[in-house]
Amino acid sequence: xxxxxxxxHHRHRRKSRWRSxxxxxxxxxxxxxxxxxxxxxxxxxxxxxxxxxxxxxxxxDYSNTVKYELKTYMTDLVYASGFxxxxxxxxxxxxxxxxxxxxxxxxxxxxxxxxxxxxxFKQQLYAAVQNYITEKNLDENTVASDGITYFINxxxxxxxxxxxxxxxxxxxxxxxxxxxxxxxxxxxxxxMVLGIAAVIFFTNRFKHRxxxxxxxxxxxxxxxxxxxxxxxxxxxxxxxxxxxTRSLYHLFVEYCSGICYAFYIPVFILLALAAVTFGMYVKxxxxxxxxxx
Amino acid sequence: xxxxxxxxSVGLLSAAIAASASVSAFAAGLNDAEKKILAELKTTVTMxxxxxxxxxxxxxxxxxxxxxxxxxxxxxxxxxxxxxxTKAYLTSTGAPNYNGLTDAQIDTFVAKCQEIxxxxxxxISYDKATRVVSIVDKNGKTVFTATVGKGSSSGNNNGSDNxxxxxxxxxxxxxxxxxxxxxxxxxxxxxGVVSIAGVGILLVSAAGVxxxxxxxxxxxxxx
Amino acid sequence: xxLPIVFCIITYLAAAAVILPAVSSYLAVADMFFSDKxxxxxxxxxxxxxPVEDTSVPSDSSQTPRQDTVNISGFTFPSYxxxxxxxxxxxxxIKADLFFGDSWYALxxxxxxxxxxxxxxxxxxxxxxxHNNTYFNGLKxxxxxxxVRIRTNYGNYRYEITGIKITDNVDSSAYDLDADSENxxxxxxxxxxxxxxTDQRAFIYAKYLSGPVxxxxx
Numbered sequence: 001x002x003x004x005x006x007x008x009h010h011r012h013r014r015k016s017r018w019r020s021x022x023x024x025x026x027x028x029x030x031x032x033x034x035x036x037x038x039x040x041x042x043x044x045x046x047x048x049x050x051x052x053x054x055x056x057x058x059x060x061d062y063s064n065t066v067k068y069e070l071k072t073y074m075t076d077l078v079y080a081s082g083f084x085x086x087x088x089x090x091x092x093x094x095x096x097x098x099x100x101x102x103x104x105x106x107x108x109x110x111x112x113x114x115x116x117x118x119x120x121f122k123q124q125l126y127a128a129v130q131n132y133i134t135e136k137n138l139d140e141n142t143v144a145s146d147g148i149t150y151f152i153n154x155x156x157x158x159x160x161x162x163x164x165x166x167x168x169x170x171x172x173x174x175x176x177x178x179x180x181x182x183x184x185x186x187x188x189x190x191x192m193v194l195g196i197a198a199v200i201f202f203t204n205r206f207k208h209r210x211x212x213x214x215x216x217x218x219x220x221x222x223x224x225x226x227x228x229x230x231x232x233x234x235x236x237x238x239x240x241x242x243x244x245t246r247s248l249y250h251l252f253v254e255y256c257s258g259i260c261y262a263f264y265i266p267v268f269i270l271l272a273l274a275a276v277t278f279g280m281y282v283k284x285x286x287x288x289x290x291x292x293x
Numbered sequence: 294x295x296x297x298x299x300x301x302s303v304g305l306l307s308a309a310i311a312a313s314a315s316v317s318a319f320a321a322g323l324n325d326a327e328k329k330i331l332a333e334l335k336t337t338v339t340m341x342x343x344x345x346x347x348x349x350x351x352x353x354x355x356x357x358x359x360x361x362x363x364x365x366x367x368x369x370x371x372x373x374x375x376x377x378x379t380k381a382y383l384t385s386t387g388a389p390n391y392n393g394l395t396d397a398q399i400d401t402f403v404a405k406c407q408e409i410x411x412x413x414x415x416x417i418s419y420d421k422a423t424r425v426v427s428i429v430d431k432n433g434k435t436v437f438t439a440t441v442g443k444g445s446s447s448g449n450n451n452g453s454d455n456x457x458x459x460x461x462x463x464x465x466x467x468x469x470x471x472x473x474x475x476x477x478x479x480x481x482x483x484x485g486v487v488s489i490a491g492v493g494i495l496l497v498s499a500a501g502v503x504x505x506x507x508x509x510x511x512x513x514x515x516x
Numbered sequence: 517x518x519l520p521i522v523f524c525i526i527t528y529l530a531a532a533a534v535i536l537p538a539v540s541s542y543l544a545v546a547d548m549f550f551s552d553k554x555x556x557x558x559x560x561x562x563x564x565x566x567p568v569e570d571t572s573v574p575s576d577s578s579q580t581p582r583q584d585t586v587n588i589s590g591f592t593f594p595s596y597x598x599x600x601x602x603x604x605x606x607x608x609x610i611k612a613d614l615f616f617g618d619s620w621y622a623l624x625x626x627x628x629x630x631x632x633x634x635x636x637x638x639x640x641x642x643x644x645x646x647h648n649n650t651y652f653n654g655l656k657x658x659x660x661x662x663x664v665r666i667r668t669n670y671g672n673y674r675y676e677i678t679g680i681k682i683t684d685n686v687d688s689s690a691y692d693l694d695a696d697s698e699n700x701x702x703x704x705x706x707x708x709x710x711x712x713x714t715d716q717r718a719f720i721y722a723k724y725l726s727g728p729v730x731x732x733x734x
Contacts, residue, residue, distance in 0.1 A: 024519065031523040076620050079647045082711045129711075138711065147712015154713055220523030227524060240550045242429065322588035322732050349694040350632030353640070357616075357631055360593040427596075435596030435617065438631065 023200065027213040030196045031220025037189040038225040038266035044182055046259045048175060050109035053255070054102070060254040063098040065247035070097065070162045074155060081151045082142075083132065091128045095121065097163070104163050108172055116160035125152050165248070208288050211281035215274050222270035229260035326369035327359035333373045338380040341389045351437070358436045364413065371412045379405040561615070561625070563599040564592050565669050586637065586728040591670035596631055601668035603627055603644065608654035614666065618645040627651050627702075633693055636666050636673045637730040641695045644702050648718075652704035658720050664700060666727075673727030675700045681719045682706050690719045698724040 046052045057063065074088040104116055129148055132138075197214060204210040232238065238256045243249040323331070334352045337344040364372075382405055388394045394402060415428050415436060428437040594600040594616035601614040613626030616635065622628035627646035634640035646652030664675040683690050691701050699721065706718040 150713040219520035
């Protein structure tokens with residue numbers, strides 16, 4: 001009699017261990033899918049978003065810095081081309097860099113090849129040069145028309161280099177082709193998360209256990225999502241990038257740290273949900289304890 | 294395995310290796326180790342039976358840099374070993390020149406170049422508007438500079454004429470030039486010497502330091 | 517409550533196993549783009565130029581080459597973008613700060629030695645660039661026989677202009693960076709005082725007259 005009872009007890013325990021392992025596994029998958037979902041959501045909100053880029057540009061004062069740099073490099077060009085130094089600043093000051101950058105970004109996220117349109121720039125520069133010649137009353141002999149064309153083309157090259165973001169055209173292809181798969185991934189992951197959560201929730205006899213495993217999954221997801229950006233931010237690597245162009249450096253730092261910070265949005269949502277499930281767990285656990293002293 | 298260890302440190306322990314720069318502050322001229330590396334840089338690599346060498350201006354840059362630091366014997370031995378390995382690899386590809394390498398071969402080549410400069414902990418820095426790529430050591434000393442020529446990395450398509458760069462390439466590649474003459478200021482009609490794939494900037498330094506056509510071919514022919 | 521941490525670790529290990537082999541080479545290369553320090557974007561150069569007194573140069577005869585030496589360990593060898601001297605051609609009214617390296621920055625502030633050439637006294641080709649509308653505008657007055665003086669943090673040098681050549685900027689025969697004797701090349705855009713860019717360069721060649729030879733072994 002006693003032996004029989006013992007073996008029954010044993011079997012029961014083995015079964016229960018097997019079951020808890022299964023639920024752990026499920027909450028692990030919940031944690032995994034949640035962190036993947038967070039990753040995809042963050043990517044969609046940042047890398048794939050035109051607004052995010054424009055915001056990063058605003059925060060890092062990109063267009064003003066670009067304007068300043070363009071002025072510097074135009075001054076060099078002007079030095080090499082026989083103009084007075086003031087010509088460079090008078091021209092760059094009047095040119096609408098902000099608009100040009102916005103057009104560039106728009107064409108990029110619009111799926112066009114990110115090409116800087118230099119037509120307007122060239123026209124305005126040509127007019128400015130003509131003005132300069134008239135104003136200074138320059139002799140035909142001292143103006144080399146080939147040299148002026150050369151100068152304008154070269155200035156346009158510098159200009160487009162300043163407006164363009166290196167590797168953007170390379171990345172652009174990938175962004176375009178991944179955009180749809182990212183939406184699909186977000187959809188699939190959401191379904192998976194809900195599915196796993198539903199299985200954990202509805203197959204558990206005891207309410208406190210439902211919440212316990214959900215809580216594990218949520219906490220795991222939050223932790224996994226938080227580790228990478230925290231590590232990157234703490235390492236300070238972003239600020240150590242070797243970009244000598246001030247505008248690009250600040251944009252890069254702003255853009256990348258922004259992505260890292262964006263990870264904390266899902267982290268906090270997950271933590272809040274985990275707190276709720278934990279509360280429910282405590283509530284039902286004490287009920288269960290009271291019912292089964 | 295070694296790579297895995299390195300990656301681990303790069304990816305997860307970068308904070309810990311932050312303090313590892315250890316080039317001595319005072320350096321007197323060229324020591325034997327540095328002379329050995331310079332001699333190695335002056336050797337040629339054979340591609341399809343043609344001897345190719347670094348432009349002397351690149352070797353000079355290395356020499357000027359070595360005058361400001363001290364390289365140890367151990368580092369030199371390692372660097373030379375890796376240069377030899379890279380050269381052997383280039384010869385073994387059977388390609389006529391850098392442009393003849395397949396993408397996979399370029400990847401391998403770049404990885405090998407990276408191993409060379411890894412010995413003395415060099416980093417690459419990039420200036421957007423001037424398109425100057427520099428190799429900088431961890432103390433901020435410039436080792437090498439080169440200008441990345443006109444490619445389409447920035448997508449400029451403004452129809453400016455008389456550009457002779459990038460001849461024989463598909464137009465989606467950047468070029469590096471070894472023509473030191475600047476537009477006093479800088480230079481415009483740059484002859485392409487080495488062209489590099491889309492990930493351009495990364496490769497430039499490594500490729501630029503290492504692989505250029507023969508001197509004859511360099512400036513004159515392409516211009 | 518240890519479970520979430522275990523989940524996290526397992527996830528990262530799995531990610532590392534899956535992703536690292538694919539991106540490892542890129543990661544390693546990408547690491548080269550990051551230095552150990554935060555970028556100091558404020559652009560200020562190091563000035564290591566402390567003039568050396570001209571006690572040893574004979575004042576009368578400029579034709580007597582002097583062959584004193586200076587030990588390479590005895591001075592600070594210039595690094596890239598260091599200002600380490602000045603260049604003067606009195607006959608042309610040129611006086612400019614001399615930088616090591618001919619970056620835009622250097623040319624904005626003076627004239628620059630190409631860092632793929634050599635510094636004065638090193639016994640090789642010295643190639644110096646400057647803008648034709650600023651520091652090297654005076655080169656339009658350059659003539660054979662004029663004296664170029666370069667003062668550095670380790671010694672003072674004199675060179676004599678031997679020739680002028682106008683050529684294309686891609687003409688690599690205009691200079692020989694592999695030369696094994698000291699020679700000076702100054703170059704700037706040509707023509708002078710013309711509006712517009714040009715492919716032409718004026719190369720001014722000068723031979724070594726005096727100044728300490730760098731002893732590379734001490």
